[in-house]
Amino acid sequence: MYLYFGDDSGDGPETLLRTTRCTVAAIGYAEIAEELREEIASGVYKPDETLPKQKELAAHYHVNVGTIRRAINSLAAEGLVDPTRRKGTVVRRQPRMKRLGVERYAKERWAPDAGGSPAATVGAAADREASGTEWDPTHQTQSVTLVQADRTVADAFDIDPGAPVYERARLVRNDERPTHTLTSYYLPSDVEGSLLVADTAGPAGERGGFGVLADRGLIPDHIAETIKARMPTPTEKKTLKLREGEPVMLLERRTYTSNDKLIEFARGVHAASLFAWTYQFKIPDKIERSG
Amino acid sequence: MYLYFGDDSGDGPETLLRTTRCTVAAIGYAEIAEELREEIASGVYKPDETLPKQKELAAHYHVNVGTIRRAINSLAAEGLVDPTRRKGTVVRRQPRMKRLGVERYAKERWAPDAGGSPAATVGAAADREASGTEWDPTHQTQSVTLVQADRTVADAFDIDPGAPVYERARLVRNDERPTHTLTSYYLPSDVEGSLLVADTAGPAGERGGFGVLADRGLIPDHIAETIKARMPTPTEKKTLKLREGEPVMLLERRTYTSNDKLIEFARGVHAASLFAWTYQFKIPDKIERSG
């Protein structure tokens, strides 16, 4: 370990003292990381700016470049910086979060032209890219296949595991940047022959999946959502182009008709830095849920 | 780079070939990580078991220990393993998740003995440790202080930033393990003199914060919650005793009376691996929220 006495900013002669059993002022990668963290937080390094290059930091702290790299690595794992070749270690700018509220499912977005209000369509389009219920031109990947239901899907639909279900997978982008994936499952008997499972993997109609279901008499009435978070798998990291230290949020959505028939089961994987979920509800009287 | 030809499992003579410009079968830490990942997923290494020691892995892959350490490091950052001194690199067991539903706020938990049903109290106790609305013996840290409202809190209460508000901070544990922190804010005029801000930082009464508010005529009626996720700050990591690669979920809760008066603003920081949020709602007709 190195004990360093001297002036950090100056360039005069410095005293370097090699010691062992040093418990007083050990400077390790964790301490360096902490110092950089504070400098980022306090605005010494601003978003989109770069930290000094690794060699310079090494010289400044009087440590090996490897030690600096470990420090920077942990900052990257926290999502604070993005080391970029040839450019430097850039301080990450926190993106604006999309607020996902219950209103994104509003009936006027997919109901068969209830009032014919053009404003509704406009509003829907504006919010479309993140709603997950409407098709959008920016959806690049969209595939529909008949698959065997896994345990969760089978449980949800109350069918046998392995029974065939339609899987409709989408990768949603916002301005070229992938934001989330959304995979919906449907009972074949519910959607066979509809736009939802058309050969040409494309739009599911202007009014989206809910619209198609509604046209077939399966009118979405209520939804149960569950939300979790974890670190992405390498696959998720690649398809969503996630940077280091960015978690994903997992959405599980069950959509029912008023008869409590499940008509869609959906799973979403969202880049956590881009989304905030909001819910508003009345406080229930009893503990048992009211459905 | 090393190109390795030979039998992975045997211990016979092996051919090691040092090459440069190798683009065919480069074995780097990422590839090693990927292989270990698959072996963990496929059950070669089961939860609570340990991977081979780093030296052994290094020998097996014919790379330096440092390379193995980088591979293990990335697995740790994904939350898959926990390198533990003297013990080895143990495969992490995914803990059971606590499902947080709206019913945790049910009135029968805090209403002034509406029906006198003993079952209600029992149910509340069973769920108590994660509800965040009732006090529990396992709450170790509980502090109440008068602080200056930050921007968000001030906005929520519609007061000036810097105005005094009561801050009630709790660290919630489940069976000694920290699960989340919960920090509530109240208007002084609402809670002055109540149990909530009593000198003795302790229980806020058997019926919790909502009970105290209700007793003062401020009856919780509806709630707005927002949920986000990100990597923890080092402080959060320490207080929640989070392991590598574990994100946190941030809860923001606003509790209103039926007059739309805000009576509590709360922020929660939850260990992501321990919680899943669930919401059930009717699909709204219009896009504007109904409040």
Next chain:
DNA sequence: TAGTGGTCTAGACCACTTC
């Protein structure tokens, strides 16, 4: 207290990417 993982060095070489 023995043995595991953790930290650090010094230097060579690679590869990407922005300029």
Next chain:
DNA sequence: AAGTGGTCTAGACCACTAA
């Protein structure tokens, strides 16, 4: 095309902690 960060090695030593 120059220069940044990225990967890897080989070896010394540290420090924690489970046995």
